[in-house]
Amino acid sequence: QVQLVESGGGLVQAGGSLRLSCAASGSIFSFSTMGWYRQAPGKQRELVAAIRSGGSTTYADSVKGRFTISRDNAKNTVYLQMNSLKPEDTAVYYCNLKVDGLRVEYWGQGTQVTVSS
Secondary structure, three states: OOOEEEEOOEEEEOOOOEEEEEEEOOOOHHHEEEEEEEEOOOOOOEEEEEEOOOOOEEEOOOOOOOEEEEEEOOOOEEEEEEOOOOHHHOEEEEEEEEEOOOOOEEEOOOEEEEEEO
């Protein structure tokens, strides 16, 4: 069983920055695609960014140029650096792990990000 523990959320003013972290337990981190999703009130959960085991990345159009996803396989941790935050970035952010080649995935408990105008 894999556990994902997110940290780094909080309240920030528009234009500010936050860095989210997600630490994974177990030994499959380096063989997995890591993703950050978010869900705002009344909206569906959406992919924000993902980084594959080989290091390639994907971003939602709404965050391109502002957010950066990275991973440290030695620490079993994925990061989301969020710059130039906007009020519309307000949401609960969830960490996701998908094991490469298997239909197995895990979710973190979520961390709240609130951007005030």
